[in-house]
Amino acid sequence: MIALDVIIAKDVNEMSMTAARIMADLVRKKPNCVLGLATGSTPIPMYKELIRLHKEEGLDLSRVRSFNLDEYYPIDPTHNQSYRYFMDHHLFDHINIKKENTRVPDGRTKDIAAHCASYEAQIKEAGGIDIQILGIGSNGHIGFNEPGSAIYSRTRLVVLTERTIQDNSRFFDSMDEVPRFAITMGIGTILASRHSILLANGKYKAEAVAKLAEGPVTSQCPASALQLQEKATIIVDEEAGSKLERKDYYNHVRALMSQLQK
Numbered sequence: 327m328i329a330l331d332v333i334i335a336k337d338v339n340e341m342s343m344t345a346a347r348i349m350a351d352l353v354r355k356k357p358n359c360v361l362g363l364a365t366g367s368t369p370i371p372m373y374k375e376l377i378r379l380h381k382e383e384g385l386d387l388s389r390v391r392s393f394n395l396d397e398y399y400p401i402d403p404t405h406n407q408s409y410r411y412f413m414d415h416h417l418f419d420h421i422n423i424k425k426e427n428t429r430v431p432d433g434r435t436k437d438i439a440a441h442c443a444s445y446e447a448q449i450k451e452a453g454g455i456d457i458q459i460l461g462i463g464s465n466g467h468i469g470f471n472e473p474g475s476a477i478y479s480r481t482r483l484v485v486l487t488e489r490t491i492q493d494n495s496r497f498f499d500s501m502d503e504v505p506r507f508a509i510t511m512g513i514g515t516i517l518a519s520r521h522s523i524l525l526a527n528g529k530y531k532a533e534a535v536a537k538l539a540e541g542p543v544t545s546q547c548p549a550s551a552l553q554l555q556e557k558a559t560i561i562v563d564e565e566a567g568s569k570l571e572r573k574d575y576y577n578h579v580r581a582l583m584s585q586l587q588k
């Protein structure tokens with residue numbers, strides 16, 4: 327069955343716990359799994375829960391490999407707004423994943439095309455991504471695939487939209503400091519993962535979530551491509567889910583599916 331699985335959690339905490347549980351179940355079942363990871367404020371509580379599971383419940387991530395979705399360009403990995411810095415700070419430094427098994431696109435590469443091709447090759451060599459975590463930009467972007475990104479796109483350099491630069495300026499000292507480019511996995515790279523999990527919370531994301539789940543599949547809303555993926559789960563809080571028209575149906579599906587699993 328190809329259908330987006332939409333989970334409307336009551337709040338950010340439930341959203342984050344649900345996603346962390348799915349990831350932890352995978353790590354227990356397949357200790358050498360490949361995780362696709364995302365940055366942004368949305369996944370931070372989920373990472374906190376993974377850290378707790380590691381520290382308090384012995385979740386072993388020593389054989390896990392990871393690939394991050396994207397990185398600004400140009401940016402030094404030591405910059406406190408680089409996505410490499412974010413991942414070390416919010417997750418990798420607090421769990422037992424081996425740093426050498428974590429990949430984030432290199433914001434300093436001189437040969438962008440070769441670096442992107444090698445990123446794709448490394449994902450393939452690792453056996454493909456088992457779970458890809460995603461956030462969503464207010465304009466519907468996933469990773470840094472801005473509206474207009476082709477469904478078959480692969481890892482490449484992209485030019486950020488004014489809206490994304492504006493959205494992300496809150497993390498930088500000034501607008502001028504926000505990088506104008508990024509290296510991102512493509513929509514095709516994301517769709518090639520075995521399971522995508524997109525998280526969104528807050529009213530500001532409601533419009534993008536409704537378009538992604540219930541609008542047409544269109545490059546104008548890159549996240550809508552998830553409607554084509556064999557397994558994709560959207561986990562939102564009530565605010566981010568507030569513009570979904572088929573809310574009752576999603577809740578109905580969840581209730582019946584959980585009865586079936588008992």
Ligand code: GLP
Pocket residue numbers: 364365366367368369395396460461462463464468469470490494
């Ligand atoms: C950036 C990242 C995206 C992320 C988005 C939303 O643009 N490249 O991967 O989903 O921000 O960020 P936030 O979770 O902070 O709203």
